[in-house]
Each structure stands twice: as C-alpha cells, then as structure tokens.
Amino acid sequence: MDTLYITGAGVSAESGIPTFRGKDGYWTIGSENYTPQEMATRSMYQNNPFEFLSWYYHRFATYRNHGPNEVHHWLADKNLITQNIDGLDGKAGNSNYIAIHGRLDQMTLFHDQGDPSDVIDTPWDDVDEDNLKPSLFSIFKISGQPALNESFKPFVLLFDEFYTELYRISEAQQRMFDADRIVFMGTSFSVNITQMALDIARSKNLPIEIVDPEPVEVNYPKVSYHAMTALEYIRHQS
Numbered sequence: 708m709d710t711l712y713i714t715g716a717g718v719s720a721e722s723g724i725p726t727f728r729g730k731d732g733y734w735t736i737g738s739e740n741y742t743p744q745e746m747a748t749r750s751m752y753q754n755n756p757f758e759f760l761s762w763y764y765h766r767f768a769t770y771r772n773h774g775p776n777e778v779h780h781w782l783a784d785k786n787l788i789t790q791n792i793d794g795l796d797g798k799a800g801n802s803n804y805i806a807i808h809g810r811l812d813q814m815t816l817f818h819d820q821g822d823p824s825d826v827i828d829t830p831w832d833d834v835d836e837d838n839l840k841p842s843l844f845s846i847f848k849i850s851g852q853p854a855l856n857e858s859f860k861p862f863v864l865l866f867d868e869f870y871t872e873l874y875r876i877s878e879a880q881q882r883m884f885d886a887d888r889i890v891f892m893g894t895s896f897s898v899n900i901t902q903m904a905l906d907i908a909r910s911k912n913l914p915i916e917i918v919d920p921e922p923v924e925v926n927y928p929k930v931s932y933h934a935m936t937a938l939e940y941i942r943h944q945s
Contacts, residue, residue, distance in 0.1 A: 711886035712782060713904055714789045714796075717893020717919060718937045721776035724793055748867045752817075752860060756853050760843040763811070763861055768831045771812055775799035778892075781941040786886070788879050790898060792863050805875045805882070807900050813862040817853045821871050826862050870899070883907040892918040892937045896925065 716724070745751060752759045770793065779799035787804040789796055792811045796804045814829040835842040844850070847859040862873075870876035883889065883904050894901055908915050909927055917923065918933040918940045933940050 708887045709885060710786065710888045710890060711882055711904075712785050712787045712890050712892060713894065713901060714782070714787065714791065714892045714937070715894025715901075716791060718778050718782075718789070719776070719791050719793050719795055720893070721778060721936075721938055722773045722793075722795060724770050724773055724795075744866060747863075747865050749865050750867055752865070753853055756847070756849050757840050757843065760847060760861075761839060763863075764831070764834060764839075764843065768811060768829075768834075771831055776938070778937045778941055781944075786882060788882065788900070788904075790894060790900060805879050807864075807870070807874055807876070807879055808898075809861070809863040809874060811861060811863060814847070814859045815862050815873065816856055817858045817860040818856055820868055824873060826873070829859075829861065880907070884911070886913065888914050888916070890916045890918065892940065894919070896923045 746759060746762045773793070773795070775795040775798045779795045779801075782796060782804075783800040785801070787796060787801055788807050789804060790808050792806065792809050794806070794810045794812045796806070797810075810826075812829055812831070813826045815824045815826050818824045830846055833842070833846060847853070849858045853860065864870065864874055879900065880903065884907060889904055889908050891901060891904070896902065896905070905915070905925060905927070907913075908929075912929065914929045914931070915925075915927065916931045916933060917925070918935065918937055920934060920936055922932045922934055924932075933943075935943075
C-alpha cells in the first residue's frame with residue numbers, strides 16, 4: 708500500500724519547536740505592533756522589511772539548530788509532504804520529502820510568484836544581534852525596501868501568496884492522487900494543502916487517518932482517528 712504522510716507542527720513539538728496555535732505558538736505571538744497573520748505576509752516584507760525579518764528571525768530562525776526527533780527519523784523513508792518549514796525531515800535523512808510551505812534555512816530571490824527561482828541556503832549564522840537591522844538587510848540584500856529580482860526573501864510561503872512550482876505543488880498533488888492511503892499527523896487542517904488532500908481522498912474514496920491529541924473531525928466516512936501524539940502513534944506502529 709502506498710501511504711502518503713502529511714505532517715504539521717505537532718510532529719516537531721518533540722524537538723522543542725512551538726506549534727502554531729498553542730499558547731506560545733507562532734500564530735499566537737506577534738510583534739509589538741502586528742498580529743502574526745499580518746506579519747507573515749508578502750505585503751509586510753515589501754513595506755516593512757525589518758519588522759518582517761526580525762520577527763522571522765526571533766520566532767523561527769532561533770530554532771534552526773534544533774535536531775530531528777524520533778518521529779522525523781521514523782518518517783525518513785516514507786512518502787512525505789510536510790507543512791513544516793524547520794527542515795528537520797531533511798536532517799533526519801528523508802531525501803525526497805516535499806516541504807510544501809518552504810524552508811526557513813533557505814531563501815530565494817524576491818521574485819514575481821510563479822517565476823522560476825533558485826533556492827539557496829540562508830546564512831542565519833551571520834546575523835549580528837547587536838546590529839540586527841544592518842545585519843539582516845545585508846544578508847537579504849535590502850537597501851531601504853526590497854527590490855524585485857535583487858533582494859532575497861525567506862523561502863517560506865506567506866499568507867498572501869499561493870502555491871507555485873517552487874514549492875513542488877504539482878508533484879504534491881500527484882502524490883495525493885497516487886496514494887492508496889493518507890495519514891495526517893499533527894495538523895489542524897487549517898491550511899489549503901490539507902484541504903486539497905482531503906478533497907482528493909474523498910474523490911478517490913481513500914482511507915485516511917488523523918493523528919493528533921485533539922484530532923479535527925472531518926465530514927468523511929472513511930476516516931480513522933488516533934487521539935494521540937505522533938510519537939505515540941509511531942510507537943504503536945512498531
């Protein structure tokens with residue numbers, strides 16, 4: 708059976724990385740002036756790049772050296788699409804997983820969405836916290852405001868952006884169509900990719916499993932719920 712695993716922030720919780728909607732989650736804590744939903748936008752990057760980059764640095768990049776946990780290692784040889792941008796699946800050895808929302812350890816040229824662009828490593832270790840603004844602006848090649856096809860942008864899909872081939876969206880959809888079963892792990896079904904997968908599962912009458920301590924109920928008869936963490940689930944599979 709070809710099982711496709713689709714993972715969310717709950718999978719990385721064991722690595723000490725906050726989930727998105729918990730008490731200390733990424734989408735709970737914003738900046739002094741903006742909510743997270745306002746911060747994580749292309750518009751914020753264009754109009755207030757320092758506010759954007761400093762929030763990303765403090766809320767995401769500070770976790771860049773955390774290591775993969777038992778769940779990531781278990782998924783290392785699996786057919787995997789992750790919503791997580793932490794790159795831990797790659798660190799665990801999965802060489803062909805799809806990071807559908809990008810990777811914070813990488814960046815691209817700031818380009819028109821849909822245009823091809825190379826993905827390169829982000830030198831986060833070069834950030835000088837005592838001179839944060841000039842340091843971040845130097846890394847991302849920003850002088851005042853980001854310049855199209857000159858400045859760099861974190862390789863992360865933002866709220867006001869859409870899935871493109873840079874994020875391997877066609878390949879992700881093909882994996883959904885080719886799967887015989889889809890297992891959702893540690894996700895709240897609040898992003899488009901999980902809804903897309905659920906729609907494909909319904910259209911093909913595929914069995915699905917939802918693994919989460921508080922699993923979201925979906926309107927679909929062929930679903931099995933596992934009210935447990937991803938770690939508890941994989942240990943049950945052993």
